[in-house]
Amino acid sequence: MARAATTADVFNAVAESRRREILDLLAVGERPVQELVDALGVAQPQVSKHLRVLRDVGLVDVRDAGRRRLYRVNAPALKPVHDWVKSFERLWEQRFEQLDAVLDELKQEDRDAQQ
Amino acid sequence: MARAATTADVFNAVAESRRREILDLLAVGERPVQELVDALGVAQPQVSKHLRVLRDVGLVDVRDAGRRRLYRVNAPALKPVHDWVKSFERLWEQRFEQLDAVLDELKQEDRDAQQ
DNA sequence: ACATTACATACCGATATGGGAATGTGTCAA
DNA sequence: TTGACACATTCCCATATCGGTATGTAATGT
Numbered sequence: 441m442a443r444a445a446t447t448a449d450v451f452n453a454v455a456e457s458r459r460r461e462i463l464d465l466l467a468v469g470e471r472p473v474q475e476l477v478d479a480l481g482v483a484q485p486q487v488s489k490h491l492r493v494l495r496d497v498g499l500v501d502v503r504d505a506g507r508r509r510l511y512r513v514n515a516p517a518l519k520p521v522h523d524w525v526k527s528f529e530r531l532w533e534q535r536f537e538q539l540d541a542v543l544d545e546l547k548q549e550d551r552d553a554q555q
Numbered sequence: 556m557a558r559a560a561t562t563a564d565v566f567n568a569v570a571e572s573r574r575r576e577i578l579d580l581l582a583v584g585e586r587p588v589q590e591l592v593d594a595l596g597v598a599q600p601q602v603s604k605h606l607r608v609l610r611d612v613g614l615v616d617v618r619d620a621g622r623r624r625l626y627r628v629n630a631p632a633l634k635p636v637h638d639w640v641k642s643f644e645r646l647w648e649q650r651f652e653q654l655d656a657v658l659d660e661l662k663q664e665d666r667d668a669q670q
Numbered sequence: 671a672c673a674t675t676a677c678a679t680a681c682c683g684a685t686a687t688g689g690g691a692a693t694g695t696g697t698c699a700a
Numbered sequence: 701t702t703g704a705c706a707c708a709t710t711c712c713c714a715t716a717t718c719g720g721t722a723t724g725t726a727a728t729g730t
Contacts, residue, residue: 457564460639483720483721486719486720507727508677509676509678515643587707601688621697
């Protein structure tokens with residue numbers, strides 16, 4: 441065995457920053473490949489390959505329009521990521537509350553010290 | 556150039572399913588390495604290496620306890636992922652609303668047909 | 671028909687990655 | 701002190717992945 445296949449799932453597809461950039465651009469609306477190439481400053485084959493990965497995991501859909509191909513985000517495919525991360529939300533809110541408590545305490549001590 | 560370094564950021568750290576499993580286990584509470592090894596059924600060195608990656612991106616903290624090392628989640632490190640995904644929330648809710656609308660429409664047609 | 675445009679795919683090379691096995695390091699127990 | 705235990709690190713290997721370049725393919729324009 442060796443490295444596990446990574447482009448096979450949404451988490452890995454999204455792990456690549458270029459692909460996140462692509463999704464960010466498509467979040468605004470449908471776009472042809474060339475626009476993405478221009479916006480990203482990346483060579484066309486690279487963009488097509490990233491789009492291929494995104495398509496394979498269902499993160500984007502395509503539509504033919506003459507000799508261009510219009511890509512768009514399929515947002516619901518991100519739900520697994522959202523749900524997983526959300527399960528930790530409680531934990532970090534807890535953390536921030538604790539931090540707030542500590543800060544309040546420090547302020548209080550500060551006031552006490554000044555009297 | 557070649558492949559980009561991937562373990563360097565939170566998105567990639569979390570892209571590996573084993574590491575997500577580790578975080579899930581640690582979400583419950585602090586645990587020594589051996590417990591993770593048992594729970595995951597993975598060899599100890601592999602677990603230690605995954606923990607190393609998680610530590611490097613700040614997703615977990617360690618605490619020495621005798622000859623054991625207790626790991627715990629540092630949830631706030633997940634916020635960048637949460638925030639990014641959340642920016643797409645609006646899009647998929649929109650999608651679901653559209654789906655609901657279509658379903659309602661179909662139901663209506665169904666009722667109409669039965670009359 | 672031919673050139674051009676818009677994409678996709680194939681191929682190549684460099685490198686990062688994960689698993690396995692072996693080894694190193696520090697701590698506790700007898 | 702010696703052995704056992706808990707964990708980290710190192711080395712090796714197979715492979716996936718990314719970028720770059722070249723090529724294939726389909727649609728449009730002349």
